[in-house]
Amino acid sequence: MKFSGNNVLVTGSSRGIGAEIAKTLAAFGLKVWVHYRSGAKEADAVKEAIETAGGKAAVIGFDVSDEAAFVDAIKTIIDSDGELSYLVNNAGVTNDKLALRMKTDDFMSVINANLTSTFVGCRESMKVMRKKKFGSVVNISSIIGETGNAGQTNYAASKGGVIAMTKSFAIEAATSGIRFNSVTPGFIATEMTEVLSDDIKDSINAKIPMKRMGRASEVAEATAFLLSDHSSYITGETLKVNGGMNMA
Numbered sequence: 001m002k003f004s005g006n007n008v009l010v011t012g013s014s015r016g017i018g019a020e021i022a023k024t025l026a027a028f029g030l031k032v033w034v035h036y037r038s039g040a041k042e043a044d045a046v047k048e049a050i051e052t053a054g055g056k057a058a059v060i061g062f063d064v065s066d067e068a069a070f071v072d073a074i075k076t077i078i079d080s081d082g083e084l085s086y087l088v089n090n091a092g093v094t095n096d097k098l099a100l101r102m103k104t105d106d107f108m109s110v111i112n113a114n115l116t117s118t119f120v121g122c123r124e125s126m127k128v129m130r131k132k133k134f135g136s137v138v139n140i141s142s143i144i145g146e147t148g149n150a151g152q153t154n155y156a157a158s159k160g161g162v163i164a165m166t167k168s169f170a171i172e173a174a175t176s177g178i179r180f181n182s183v184t185p186g187f188i189a190t191e192m193t194e195v196l197s198d199d200i201k202d203s204i205n206a207k208i209p210m211k212r213m214g215r216a217s218e219v220a221e222a223t224a225f226l227l228s229d230h231s232s233y234i235t236g237e238t239l240k241v242n243g244g245m246n247m248a
Helices: 016-027 040-052 067-081 104-129 153-176 198-206 216-227
Strands: 007-010 031-036 056-061 086-089 135-140 178-185 238-241
Touching: 007 016, 007 067, 016 031, 016 040, 016 056, 016 086, 016 216, 031 040, 031 067, 040 056, 056 067, 067 104, 086 104, 086 216, 104 135, 104 153, 104 178, 135 153, 135 216, 153 178, 178 216, 216 238
Parallel strands: 007 031, 007 086, 031 056, 086 135, 135 178, 178 238
Antiparallel strands: none
């Protein structure tokens, strides 16, 4: 894929889908800032894997829920590279409970980590990207943000909010040459799903038209497409990577 920019920050990229996104973007020639909150060793391993494959990477650690820390992190990238061409807001958390048992703190902790942090990242990157009249942002949402799910009222609200907010940023940034899109993964095979029993995996797969979970690489490639020049006339869209679930 073709990229006119030079670097990208991928939040939550020390493992899982985020790590795969980081490696994929590095393979396309971008310098990737690998972000972690607590997994410093894992982030270093991703950086090492990228560099071993001939790519460029740097590691940056901060809590995306801390607005000042996020702002400082982007400043660090600008001080180092002189620009920020692309951003992938991938970092997120869950705190599952049935709604009747969910305290306001349980709700807001997920909102702050998943939605508020994405807002801060979009806002701060937009400030930087406007100077060059160029940039692309992809926000990783979830199929749960489209369908809802029992026990995940907070997560569904945060990820549904990401989809709506992405559209608003896209409208505001369009004349500045900056695009905002979102990706909604369905059930993706990661370290978290590997621990599920075969019966649970089979029940999940039965609900998916393609009869399998997605691969992290499939989410990464969809993300790369939306960031790249190949999607230059696409903004405010939500790309579903879910094997056919929730087609409406």
